[in-house]
Amino acid sequence: MVTLLTGLLTVGTVQAQESSFPLTLENCGQTLTFEHPVERIVTVGQATTEILYALGLADKVKATSVWFTPVQPKYQTVNSHIPRLADNDPSFESVVNQHPDLVTVQYEWHIGANGIVGTREQFHDLGIPTYVMPTDCVGKDNSTGMDGTRLQLFSTQWLFQSVQDLADIAGVHQRGAELVDQLKAREDEVKQRAHQLDSDLSAVFWYSSADMNVDPFVAGSLGAPAYMMKQLGIHNIVDTAEEWPMKSWESIAKANPDIIVIAKMDRRRFPADDYQKKLEFLHNDPVASQMDAVKNDHIIMLEATEMDATLRMIEGMEKLIQALQDQNMVEE
Template sequence: MLLPRFVALVVGLGVGALAHAAPTQYPLTIENCGSTLTFAQAPARAVTIGQAGTEMLFALGLADKMVGTSLWFNDVLVQYKAQNDNIERLADNEPSFESVIAKRPQLVAVELEWMVGPQGAVGTREQFHELKIPTYLMPSDCEAKDNLVGSDGTRLAPFRIDSIYKSITQFGEIFDVQARAQQLNTDLKASLAKSIAMANGKNPKDISALVWFSSASLDIDPYVAGHKGVPDFMLNTLGVRNVVESDEEWPTVGWETIAKANPTFLVIARMDRRRFPADDYLKKLEFLRNDPVTRNIDAVKNNRIIILDAMAMQASMRTFDGIAALASAINGYDLSK
């Protein structure tokens, strides 16, 4: 748990800090996940591969700089729907390399390294950089993480919420909107502080949870949140223990093993994509309540099941909404049962 003093510090970050945002001096050079990016001017054409970056750019007022989006787990936040409707969606999942470069981007913002990286599903950074197209990888997915181990990478150190603030700050520098970036980070820190304060009001000694993202098939082991990842950070921030110890981002774990751990809560992802059967949260619920193993888990018997948008489980602005929703849900349960 974070200390109350931290809460006061976060809330205390006010407008005064925003008055010192200096304009970007171009050419701007940024070190990003092992690459050096140089911008002669603010990009006028950006493509995003990942919803996290897409919604960050919307929040920074940069919709008019975006010419293509891709890789969506949930529908766009309602406040950005009008802007999003005017931008071409290149793909619901990974776009082709050709479709991205056809937009003549001056920046490609990438949420996950397995999309653009050494074994990129879209392409490698070198392929883009040879065409003078800079690729910005979200630090949340490349710093202290090995994306060549495990299906979705393995954390070498616990996820840090600072990596989200870092992306917002760097987008602010790249596009010369530093004041907007500072204000957005201040708002997100205040949201986190509010959630922590709510959790401080109800802090049982040992409550645990399992986070179920999806399953390639409902009759095989599910993809669940591993140790050190984003959902693990969310749980730990609220004083909840993740029953999964693997450092893989989304390992598969058998339901018999999960049942033995008997988590206090089950957190399941709701998503609008339909890549796997268990992307549908209603199918998750049906499975949990009817499978002979899962229906005997205390969290299922007592209906301690929390539904979160999948993007809340990714490093994004929605992570803060997810923490708030978790804090509120946990506070609403009678844990004496």
Template sequence: MNRFTLTALFAMAAPAAMAAPTEYPLTIDNCGHALTFSARPDNVVSIGQATTEILYALGQADRMAGTALWFNAVLPEFEDENERVERISDNMPSFEAVVAKRPGFVPTMFEWMIGEQGAVGTREQFADLGIPAYVMPADCEGKDNLVGADGTRLAPFDIQTVWDSINQMARVMDAQDAGDALIADLKARETAVVERAAAMNLPDSSAAVWFSSADLELDPYMAGAMGIPAWMLERLGLRNVVTSDEEWPTVGWETIARADPSVIVIARMDRRRFPADDFEEKLRFLKSDPVTGQMTAVKENRIVILDAEAMHASIRLIDGLEVLAEGMDRLSK
């Protein structure tokens, strides 16, 4: 039994704390679009590891018909659930592959998957087939996904959008108690890790977060000033050396080297679109390149390896905070 399910069971053991069941038809507002569900959905197809693992944590694997778009291996506690759900694609699925499952609900973690220029399809295409397509609020609220390769933040990322995502998906699936328990667990862990970082007393420490690169000879994709990794750094008392409002702007290594961050965070992923998706290739580059090799963080091995999915608006976000806090211990030694 995984820790999320166990927490949910404790919550449901207290009848007074139980939420009212979902009343259908249910209509929710999703990034300015009204989605209506006539009943609890079957054959859910989740496009994105974040939405998939939320559904697993809510105990909804038995109502899922497929998943797609993975960055890391599934969390160990969800391996059994994941074995029972078909993986339509490791990366971007086709519209035809998704609708072939006759889904009653298609949630995604990224608006560029389902949106005005959706790589899988538009909301209208799904709506024409009577399929509610849902985008996590973390990727559409306070963000313009039509500007920049991965969108541009109009306001800093707000963790409330993750809680809203879990709440809404729990209501859709009539799993409110599991959703409440999941959010309570994540909030408690967030509080604990922030307190731990504050106790380290590391004034003016900084960081740079490297997701990947289209080519190791090209400028890397770094975490922008208002995105999710920037929120993580701020919560732990670190300053992001990248100032762009784009989600993942390309920034020259010379610029990053001049900023000389105290810590470099690199993404580890199983995806292999680019050579730099391999974190070991990142490490080799940092240590061998004449520019990056001169950075203090590289010389002193202040490099934190973080699962890519922990840099997304997901239940792994708090895992990422915890791993990053462990890496910050090196700054005080």
């Protein structure tokens, strides 16, 4: 039996040790209590899917949804046997029909106060608990649009908390602790390498655009890409707290960033989801093509999941610093 109560908006905090049950934790405004380890999980968001795979919990995942890029090669075999409810947004009914005892959520705009899949209360009324990654609720206001507005700079501690919470809920506390330690070590190594970079570098992260002729969605000043840039000592030319604000190419060109980071993804919700169209635009648009980053070919491509609050953002930081070093953007 799962009890759902109202709680404070805090990072999930486990109230038991070593995944002993009953287990109670706080999660994005809800207090969740689990009487035993969950066995049937449906994921709404690729980030939670890959966390569960990394924890060795693929056998508990009964269906997935919301995919931006192909699953990591090391998980292709296990993933191929798990039903995919939708590449993008699953229906409420399709999730419920899997009879989950937990639904994991990457974004509150899918399952939250105004969730397009459903509200948490709708699931909880059916006795199905929902776990939202703290990366999308802590220090963030999601009432301001689909992507929301950050109230404070993103931190990987919220990503690590997501890993540990999911491990505890599934009864594998130690696996979570070990994975978190590995991720922290990799991030620390990136930070050490960052000391070699030019201290005056600036960048813009271009995620997508609703149309090729309108303002692009770029990384705001407090989200996961902003955190990545801060750790590498790179100045973000965008100063708004929106998660993915729209900025005109004229304003971006005026700021003239040293680096342009573009997202690659399989999703095709918008025309600019296609990275090749991004590159074509940059080299042919009369405004964008005049930026130094374009002229000098300082364009770096990351998987969309590597510039978002996922396990892959650590790999994104590793790829980014390697690309900058390969392009000799280091202190003389």
